[in-house]
Amino acid sequence: MDRALDRRSLLKLGVIGAAATLGAGAPLAEAQDKPKRGGTLTIGRNHDADTLYPGRSTGLSAIATNLLLYDGLVLHDFQMKIRPGLAERWEVSPDGLTWTFHLRKNVKFHCGASLTAQDVKDHFDRWIDPKEAFPTRAKVTSLAETRVVDDHTLVCKLKNPTLVFLNNVSQTEWGYASVPHAKHVAQYGQDYGVVPASICGTGPFKLKEWTKDDRMELVRHEGYAWGSPAYDNTSAPWVDRIVFRTLPEDAARAAELEAGGIDLDIDVSPQHIARLEGKGVKITSIPRLSSNHIGFNVEKDIFKDVRVRKAVAHAVNRQEIVQFVMKGQADVAHGFLHPLVPGATPKEQMRPLMSDFSLDKSKRLLSEAGWTPAADGLRQKDGKPLQASLYVFTELHERIVTPVQAQLRQVGFDLQIKRLESAAFTTATRAGEHDARFLPMIYSSPDFLYFFVSAAIPSPNTVRWRDDKTDTLFHQSQVTLKETERVKAFQGIEQRLVGEAVVVPIQHIRWIFGNRARVRGLKYHPIHGIYKLQDTWIV
Structure with a gap:
């Protein structure tokens, strides 16, 4: 099966292994610290999400947020290997036309409802429906239909065999295959993903508040126990909450990072690197596809x-x-x-x-x-x-x-x-x-x-x-x-x-990141940067 980008290519690119650290950065003792629960991680970004309905947006802020709010059937780990997500295992028929996914049990949405195969089917059905006009529909042109076998088993029937189906329904393939709660989507219709109360996923964080183009607050999903195997911590995140602040001007984000108004800038502009180095800010630069x-x-x-x-x-x-x-x-x-x-x-x-x-x-x-x-x-x-x-x-x-x-x-x-x-x-x-x-x-x-x-x-x-x-x-x-x-x-x-x-x-x-020394356990995914933040904590 296609693995998007293989390990050899990632090694050539320099993604696997140490990222380049520019400047003094955090103290060397960081690696010896033990994670602890609590605290708020404040992140600066240059634009807000347009919608938090998976697959409805190709915007990077929407995708980054959806990776935190939702989970998908499968995902790519930090070595770009496909790993289980909401699906604990899967099989493909000898002719390559039938994919059977077996879902984890006891997975809960933020609203408390249990995840079922119907939630996945409903999302996939909308994704391939031309009337829904998802801008990402071409990712699943090979999918003919999705059938529910029971609450924890679903079957995807393809129009033709393809090397890329599993890759294209991976959550790490831009979050489009992230699974929202079907009843919430039906209840809110076109408002799903835009009205804050509508948004309901199974991810490690859930949406608390959203003031468009200003501030978004996510809080820990208590009871989360089906985390990405890409992380050491597969349970609920260490941090209590994440606050995204929309700061379009690069200089404004740099100033806030320097002053401690934000803990992490996920898009440091090159001309501010020298200014931030050695001022309590760790600058990390990673290759980006x-x-x-x-x-x-x-x-x-x-x-x-x-x-x-x-x-x-x-x-x-x-x-x-x-x-x-x-x-x-x-x-x-x-x-x-x-x-x-x-x-x-x-x-x-x-x-x-x-x-x-x-x-x-x-x-x-x-x-x-x-x-x-x-x-x-x-x-x-x-x-x-x-x-x-x-x-x-x-x-x-x-x-x-x-x-x-x-x-x-x-x-x-x-x-x-x-x-x-x-x-x-x-x-x-x-x-x-x-x-x-x-x-x-x-x-x-x-x-x-x-x-x-x-x-x-x-x-x-x-x-x-x-x-x-x-x-x-x-x-x-x-x-x-x-x-x-x-x-x-x-x-x-x-x-x-x-x-x-x-x-x-x-x-x-x-990709250039800047973080304050109080932020520990950051791991940068080769495609999505901060990704799930399950190993990150605040001191």
């Missing part, structure tokens, strides 16, 4: 022309961004996928498809597309100026694309950066208001390329790329039983996206 891109809305007139898209690509100086904006906490991208993800095209094969940094080539392509220089230095066509909007939703994203704005100005292109708060950004890009957007991608396998199939429009396919070849290749990746054919299909999609300049790859970033 990620890619940062500029994505074009190819339905907009200006970007329907591939020559204009490639002209923008030629104006992006990736090395400058990595060196001066990211302070070296990233690697220049030579393709769409991280090079260690199975399915990534080798650098040598991508080179002819990548647009190298060349303002001259950018100018030439714009001229070929009919955009001619005007007196003010900008280009125009049919009396209209060459300008486009680029939407971003964090301060760091804005800093990353600012050099691109300056370079495009040199070729006569007026790029207008528009920063929105997270919820507004999601609404705007789903509606297709943007000409282009910053596209941060984080993934555990190349299967996330469903973001670019036609059926994923308007979300998560916010670049609105409709392409039969891409759709066919992705379908092939999901139905083949040969790993070599899967790799070939994913490479074909990557080459298509870059060759047609649907996206402009920029960099692969590192």
